[in-house]
Amino acid sequence: STLNNHVYKIKNKVVIATEKGIYEYNQRADSFQVSDYYKDIFGTRGIRYLREDGSGNIWFIEEKNIGVVDFSTRDPKLIFLPELTGKIMSGFEHIYPLNDNNVFVGGEKGFYHINYEKYKKDNGALDVYIRTVKAAGAGETLLYGGYSGSVNSPSVQQKDDVLSVAHNMNSFHFEFSSALYEQQSNIEYSYKLDRFDSDWSDWSKKTEKDYTNLPAGTYTFNVRMRNNIRGESSISSYTITVLPPWYFSVWAWIVYLLAAAGLVRWLYHKYQRKLQSERLKHQQEQKQQAYLHQLELEKSEKEVVKIRNEKLEAEIGFKNSQLASTAMHLVQKEEFLQKIREELQHMNKTGKEKPDPGELKKILRIMSEEEKVTEEWEQFSVHFDKVNGDFLKTLKELYPDLKAHELKLCAYLRMNLSSKEIAQLMSISVRGVEISRYRLRKKLMIPRETNLFQFLFDIQRKEGNDAAGTMAGH
Incomplete structure (x- = not known):
């Protein structure tokens, strides 16, 4: 165009x-x-x-x-x-x-x-001056009024001369200008508050700036100027510290940290106590359970022992009945032997040179029955040992010199039979039984003050206890 x-x-x-x-x-x-x-x-x-x-x-x-x-x-x-x-x-x-x-x-x-x-002539230094700094909040306070120790000096504050204001005086008013009074219409300003403004402001002729409700911290207000001839000036700055409220002060934070540390310590000890209590409670529960389990085991063992004892008692009762039956048979056999003696004596009195065949057969029959008596004694020995914990077997091991009739005597004594009953079973007189008892005590080396029955019973009881212990172990 x-x-x-x-x-x-x-x-x-x-x-x-x-x-x-x-x-x-x-x-x-x-x-x-x-x-x-x-x-x-x-x-x-x-x-x-x-x-x-x-x-x-x-x-x-x-x-x-x-x-x-x-x-x-x-x-x-x-x-x-x-x-x-x-x-x-x-x-x-x-x-x-x-x-x-x-x-x-x-x-x-x-x-x-x-x-x-x-x-375009140089009319003075191109400097910007901060003229006024005020703090406002609960009231208004003049922090800086334009005097810095030298006339028109742009340095308004030393590094170690930073003012601190209370947290409720956190609003600020800044005023600034240039000493080039004849060129005010050609001058523009730009400013920035560190930790608050992210960038410099746009250039303008505005010569004041307000900031309100600043949080606690240290802030530096920076301002610069420029004109149409000489460009930009150096930066003038003013630093202010807004103190935190007492509950955000260093001492407050120290107190908070100490309180937090105390709380953590208290919670830790509380947790440790609770943990210890739970541990003790758990141990007690474990002990209680172990105790109850032990009681159950003991109860079960007692019941098992009771059942076994009842079974043993039943077996003993059955064997005793068998022994009693066998003993009665032995008594009957003794009566048969007595009959043989009487028959032989009768034959002797008749004076016959040749015995009557019928009588001989009768005697042979009785003798045959006597052989059965021996077999029945062997059966009696087996039953007796089963009932009395291998009494005869143990007696043979302890006293191997004992003879068959002595073992029979020990068995009859263990059965607590009377001397008369023993005499019938052994086909001897009562006097013979007493003599046999005396000889047995001597052979067994039993002191006079010791009862023979008690001695034999103790042997059986000892072996019986050993057998019961073995069964319980199984």
């Missing part, structure tokens, strides 16, 4: 000022192209007017702003004149630089005269 495109002669070259930058003629391409040289100076600004003065400086108009590219230094410097911003009539822009002391700019109300040489 040809709209807003203006042709000028700058530095003896034809250039075109457009909304997209400055264009120069390229002879090789035979066309106008964006100038890299002017792009480095103006960037992408849309330039509407250009005019070169006698010193080689380029005056320009961008939108409603007037500025000059100053070539008095090695690197071109872009200087704006904010005093004339918005005072130019659009479409009738005109600048006439007669010389450095007289530059005329056409405006809505006439011409503006600029003494450029004086305008």
